[in-house]
Amino acid sequence: MSEKRDMMSSTIQETARYVIAQHVYYGLDFNELSLSMWLAFTSGVSGFDLLVTDPEGIVTACSERNVMHHGMQLPEFLLQNAAPGGYNVKLTAMGDVYPERRHVTGVPLTRVLDGETLLLGYMFVSSDMAAFHRDWQLFSGVFALITIGVLAVTIAITFFATKKMAKPLYEMANAARKFARGDYSVRVETSERRDEIGELTQAFNAMADHLEISETLRRDFISNISHELKTPMTVISGFAEGLSDGTIPPEKEKRYLGVISSEARRLSRLVKGMMEMSSLESAGTNSAMEGSFDITEVVRLTLLSLGRKIEGRQLDVEADLPEEAVITRGDSDAITQVVYNLLDNAIKFSQTGGVIKVELWKQGALVYVSIENQGDSMSKDELPLIFDKFHKTDKSRSVDKEGVGLGLYIVKTILNNHNQDIYVESHDGVTKFVFTLATK
Numbered sequence: 001m002s003e004k005r006d007m008m009s010s011t012i013q014e015t016a017r018y019v020i021a022q023h024v025y026y027g028l029d030f031n032e033l034s035l036s037m038w039l040a041f042t043s044g045v046s047g048f049d050l051l052v053t054d055p056e057g058i059v060t061a062c063s064e065r066n067v068m069h070h071g072m073q074l075p076e077f078l079l080q081n082a083a084p085g086g087y088n089v090k091l092t093a094m095g096d097v098y099p100e101r102r103h104v105t106g107v108p109l110t111r112v113l114d115g116e117t118l119l120l121g122y123m124f125v126s127s128d129m130a131a132f133h134r135d136w137q138l139f140s141g142v143f144a145l146i147t148i149g150v151l152a153v154t155i156a157i158t159f160f161a162t163k164k165m166a167k168p169l170y171e172m173a174n175a176a177r178k179f180a181r182g183d184y185s186v187r188v189e190t191s192e193r194r195d196e197i198g199e200l201t202q203a204f205n206a207m208a209d210h211l212e213i214s215e216t217l218r219r220d221f222i223s224n225i226s227h228e229l230k231t232p233m234t235v236i237s238g239f240a241e242g243l244s245d246g247t248i249p250p251e252k253e254k255r256y257l258g259v260i261s262s263e264a265r266r267l268s269r270l271v272k273g274m275m276e277m278s279s280l281e282s283a284g285t286n287s288a289m290e291g292s293f294d295i296t297e298v299v300r301l302t303l304l305s306l307g308r309k310i311e312g313r314q315l316d317v318e319a320d321l322p323e324e325a326v327i328t329r330g331d332s333d334a335i336t337q338v339v340y341n342l343l344d345n346a347i348k349f350s351q352t353g354g355v356i357k358v359e360l361w362k363q364g365a366l367v368y369v370s371i372e373n374q375g376d377s378m379s380k381d382e383l384p385l386i387f388d389k390f391h392k393t394d395k396s397r398s399v400d401k402e403g404v405g406l407g408l409y410i411v412k413t414i415l416n417n418h419n420q421d422i423y424v425e426s427h428d429g430v431t432k433f434v435f436t437l438a439t440k
Contacts, residue, residue, distance in 0.1 A: 004127065004135065008105045011046045012125040015039075016107050019052065023120060024111055030060040030121055039063035051097070051124045052109070053079075059097070060121065072097050074124070082106040082122050094126065102126040168201045175208065184212040229270070232263035292440045293332035294325040295367055296360060302339045303358065309347050310356070320359040327440040328367050334414045335437065339369070341407040342433050346373035349431070362439065370434045378426040386424065387412040411435075 019035065022028035028035060030052055039050040043063035052061040057074040075095045084107055093101050106124040110117050171188045178186045187208055188201050239256045242248040248256055299321060303310075310317060328335075346356050354374035361368050378386065387408050415422050415435055422435040 001135070005103070005105075007046065008048055008103070008125050008127060011042065011048055012050075012105055012107055012123060015042050015050065015125075016109060016123050019123065020109055020111055020120070023109075030054065035061040036063070036065075040065055046125075048125045048127050049102075051094075051126075053122045053124070055119045055121055057122065069097055074122075078104070078106060078124065079122060082108045082124075084108065094124070098126070098128070100128055102128050165197055168197055172201070172204050175204070179208070179211065184208065184215050229267070232266050232270075235263045236260050236267075291331055292327055292329050293335070295328045295335065295369065295437060296321050296324075296326045298332065298336050299339055299358060299360060299369065302336060302343055305340070306343055306347060309344070313347055313350060314353045315347065315350055316353075316355045318355060318357045320357075320361075322360060322362075326360065326362060326367055328437040329440050330418045330437060331414075334417070338411050338414050338435065339371075341411050342371045342435075345407060346371050346431075346433075349373060349375045351375045351429075365439050367437045367439055368434055369437070370432060372430060372432040374429055375431065377429055378431060383424060383426065387422075 018038075019028070019030075022035075023030070035052065039052065039061055040063045043050055050063040051059055051069060051074075053059050053074055057076070057079045059069045059072045059074070062069045073095065074097065075092075078092070078094060092104055093099065094104060104124055104126045106122055108122055109120040111120060112118070168188055175186045175188055187205050239248070239260050243253060243256065299319070303317060303319065343356070343358075350356060350373040356374075357370070357372040359368075359370040359372075412422060418437065420436045420438065422433065424431070424433050426432070
């Protein structure tokens with residue numbers, strides 16, 4: 001419609017300039033038949049109807065050959081609103097000229113003579129509403145088809161996209177239901193997508209892996225606890241019943257009471273180790289790194305406390321410790337326990353008359369503590385397992401009958417809380433543990 005109005009304005013301006021030029025240069029009379037023929041030609045090209053009036057608004061020429069509008073009077077408001085740039089009257093029947101309302105634009109026909117502007121008449125261009133309606137109906141039909149097509153494509157794309165996006169969500173919901181029933185083996189199918197759904201899928205599978213590992217560790221923990229508790233409880237129960245019902249002879253009662261006492265102490269150590277393990281697992285890194293201490297003094301005092309065990313196994317100790325204090329960050333009591341557990345293990349598994357080497361040195365921002373003993377080597381398959389809960393090899397069960405398999409796990413947990421590492425190597429009859437501490 002805007003283009004239609006622009007075309008009407010352009011048509012009337014060009015035609016008005018032509019008519020005025022013909023009047024000025026050739027003396028064209030607005031009543032001449034040639035003007036009506038020119039208006040008819042312009043109407044055929046543009047598709048608009050044209051009228052020319054005299055200064056009083058009486059029609060003198062028109063573009064329609066079969067309908068004669070000559071002599072008709074146009075309303076005064078049309079004449080008053082005629083402007084050089086053209087104007088638009090949205091709906092008007094132009095008085096009695098047309099039976100229907102039309103879009104109309106008009107301009108005055110003027111010329112300048114001797115410095116005075118003379119009004120020669122008016123020109124009007126009009127277009128019936130039917131033309132506008134046809135254009136609108138054509139456009140609205142195309143618009144409706146485009147809209148329906150776009151909506152159909154949008155709905156189809158949205159449906160498939162939503163279904164594709166929702167698929168991993170449905171799989172996660174089903175997996176969560178299986179988790180609730182205790183099945184931790186299910187996983188959501190991963191894809192190559194890099195969006196939020198892909199990240200959520202990967203995070204869900206990572207969570208599932210962690211849950212499965214945690215469940216496995218929980219079951220193993222319960223199994224190990226049951227195994228460790230079963231043996232001493234069975235021994236205590238069996239010998240206690242034997243003492244109470246007289247099955248065990250009186251001369252052997254003292255011996256079996258000693259066995260019961262030994263197993264009871266073993267139970268006590270197991271419970272104590274479990275409580276200590278729980279306390280360490282719940283401890284935070286920040287609290288562990290608040291203190292500072294002299295690691296050299298800790299190693300010396302620990303060696304002194306284990307002197308009787310060292311002498312009992314007839315072991316030699318080679319200690320390479322700095323004379324000056326080496327201040328490190330961490331919990332003094334916890335690191336003392338690390339050193340004690342490692343030295344105690346070195347004593348237990350050393351061959352009689354062997355040598356235990358203890359070294360301490362500083363390198364950069366770390367302090368290294370090394371504890372080495374001579375004895376049977378551990379296999380490569382065993383090394384990754386020695387820091388697990390309740391891990392005890394058959395060899396160790398025969399040598400270390402009082403252990404509960406938590407010593408090295410506690411060592412590893414304490415060092416993890418200090419953000420430090422521990423390394424182990426065992427070959428050619430030599431086993432060596434090295435752990436690090438941060439300097440103050």
